[in-house]
Amino acid sequence: MPRLPDGDPAPASGELPSQSIAALGSRPFGIYLHVPFCRVRCGYCDFNTYTLTELGPGASTSTFADTALAELDLARSVLGDAVPRVDTVFVGGGTPTMLPAADLVRVVDGIRERFGLADDVEVTTEANPDSVTPESLRELADGGFTRISLGMQSAAPHVLATLDRTHEPAGVGRAVAAARDAGLVTSVDLIYGTPGESLDDWRRSLDAAVSLAPEHISAYALVVEEGTKLAAQVRRGEVERPDDDDEATKYELAEEVLSAAGFGWYEVSNWTRTPAGRCRHNDGYWTGADWWGVGPGAHSHVGGVRWWNVKHPRAYADSLASGASPAAGRETLTVEQRRDEQVLLGVRVRDGLAVDDLDDVGRRAVAGLVADGLVDGVAAVRDRRVILTLRGRLLADAVVRRLLGVDT
């Protein structure tokens, strides 16, 4: 599991500096809810999630919704009356659908009561294909959910096996169809570069995803996260380490197959059929929106302050039960840090970055990036925006280092 960042201590009251909440409402405002339960832990996954469903008072699948509602109370009182209506809600995990659908709906209701929901609110949940039924999906849709992101990962059985996935390939089709029938916008997650995955395996997974006709597809290169079972397998030589060149080829193939099927990229790892099909909540992470992260280990950002909650569901529930903020630490970003973040995040999205938001170093780097084929020259000249080319998307981190003057 990734460690929490180092930061300053967060006050027990959860109070925020007044200047950080001053401009609330001028940017989109979202709520993220982290549900830390899974039936099985996948070998590659380092998310904050637990396979025990009983982790103590307020920290079991049956009581978790109430604990989350308690944090929403805190959020409401910290943000005060100036709080805007909520534009997006994203329930992630873990496997949110480990909770009864009624509990998820209860949390959405709780958000509505405390903050109000925008008319066009986007409410997404993540789900494993084998953790939903037509009934549960209908219940979610009826309760206000508008979107679902299903962890498909691959269509190849041997790849699913390597990834420790519990669902069978056909289950994804059934789940997508049922979600659509329930009226939800659908998205599937894919992973490429799994040890043993051939280029053809990957092509078949892409074709299978396209044939499900979701609105949205995410495709992630497999990351060997420290401390995972996968990392140990790689270290012991039991499975081969994912290869950057292979992943690059697969990324290019994804772009080819998806664009041929009418999908366009809007973030390095995300494609959608129409611009309206974007995940607006995730978009907020890349464009500097405000959001409150509810749940153990959840991260928040409001007006240049980032904070994060304690990781363990038990510690999380305990601090809320005692009336204290579950925040473990926080940081107030300096002007320079905000600009660095703007660059590192903004460059990942299709709309790119305004050249005028860059400092001198960044502006001087653009010409070289265009010359190297990493940044779209026409957009740089005509729109004064830094937008990655296909090659640039694959080398986005190097582009960021050049824009920030880390590399020359």
Added chain:
Amino acid sequence: MSPRARTVLQPHATPPEAIRNFCIIAHIDHGKSTLADRMLQITGVVDDRAMRAQYLDRMDIERERGITIKSQAVRMPWETVDAEGRTGDFILNMIDTPGHVDFTYEVSRSLAASEGAVLLVDAAQGIEAQTLANLYLAMENDLTIVPVLNKIDLPAAQPEKYAEELAGLIGCEPEDCLMVSGKTGVGVEPLLDEIVRQIPHPVGDPNAPARAMIFDSVYDTYRGVVTYVRVVDGNLNPREKIIMMSTRATHELLEIGVISPEPVPGKGLGVGEVGYLITGVKDVRQSRVGDTVTNERTPAAEGLGGYRDPKPMVFSGLFPIDGSDYPLLRDALDKLKLNDAALVYEPETSVALGFGFRCGFLGLLHLEIVRERLEREFDLDLISTQPNVVYDVTMDDGSVIVVTNPSEFPYGKVAEVREPVVKSTILAPSEFIGAIMELCQGKRGQLLGMDYLSEDRVELRYSLPLAEVVFDFFDQLKSRTRGYASLDYQEAGDQVADLVKVDILLQGENVDAFSSVVHKDKAYAYGNMMAGKLKELIPRQQFEVPIQAAIGARVIARENIRAIRKDVLAKCYGGDISRKRKLLEKQKAGKKRMKNIGTVEVPPEAFIAALSSDDGGDTKKK
């Protein structure tokens, strides 16, 4: 301490007849310094409490490596019966010398201050290459040789066998070889007696103008330059003015004394005595080894025959990894030079490595020691380039270029290239003759001769290009002879050779630090090896980087570093942002000190690795 160690004879008042000046010479590790320890103890100049192993190896680097780098002279009293049967007090001036081939010049200086030499042979090893080399030097200097077998306490010692070998070599009877153990002290008292009996006392004219030979000159932070001398004629006294005969420079004698084994100031030095002077000069170059010291009042007409400054044999570029350390490196070299006349250097600029110095050394061990001292005593991080020798290049128009840096080796229009050669002596059990010959042939060696020292030990003499010897010759020799061979070599002029410069190009840009002068037949192997190595070490860039090895315009080997295709974090959501930004902040702060070759960015570590992984190697103990 023996009851025969008494300090009755004072410096300045010791008749030459009571003095014996000798050095201990041997192959490396045969036990010179340990034997010296016992002598210091038995003669009482170091008491048992103060004693420690290899007492005279005072430098940290000597103690850590367990080898002697600088000669040390010590005055010791001894009572015995001399060759004429007279019992009396004597003064022994003993010089412990280094055994490693790089420091042969230290041995030569010591020999010039002595009338005799204790030739020490490890009784478990027998005669080895430096035994021969040092014996030869001693005989050239007309010294009386006292043959001694050491380490007779070792279970593996074969003193009788090696006594025979030694006797055969110097033309004495096996019984004439003394048997000692420097470790236990057995046989050391009789050895001291024999030194008095066999080694002639110094001869000089006490009434002639003073003449003293400088045989060492050392910089000391507190006292300035300390000069070690051996008086030949006349005498030197405190407070008088002296003249350095080569420069005619005058200095006042602030202090004069003997080493026993710490400096003891005294009333002066007379004929045949060995001691030190302090004049207040700050630079050893003002008090040069080999020069003659005389009196200002009654100066000598002629100096003593000096000896040549040691000539640097091996050159290498030294560069600070952090370019801003360049001034520190310069100061550090200036300071080391005060104590190390053999070290030469001049500024060098490298495209790949920045500002540094091209330095000349006596050999690879000398290089390694200087480098280690720079790093440790001056806290520098250094890169050193592949060591090379000096080439004389004659151009078609007859002009001659002396090349100490391969990157300056001229292109085209070369009429002739000359490279230094050495005469080498290899001693080994005879079963390895074939392996050694094969190795020497591969290194362009020419057999000069071969002799059996005994039934199963053989001496091979080869003429070899120095460049081959300093590359990895010694390592290969050791590995092919399971460690049994020993090697010694001396410069022996130069020879014409078919040499070419191989350049290494990164994306068409010459990386000067990797240019190398090699024999034509080895150019391809070198080019391939270097290109392959760099391919592994240089991180992939955003574009493809060709690596080529070329002789002039002709490419002889090539490799490609494929372009990096993917450098992006797949997922970047809420919780990843702080982490990712912090990583960038760290990268910004510790901004990599990349070296740029054209548009290719190379971390210095890659150059270090490429330059160090097989930088040759007779640097280990021999």
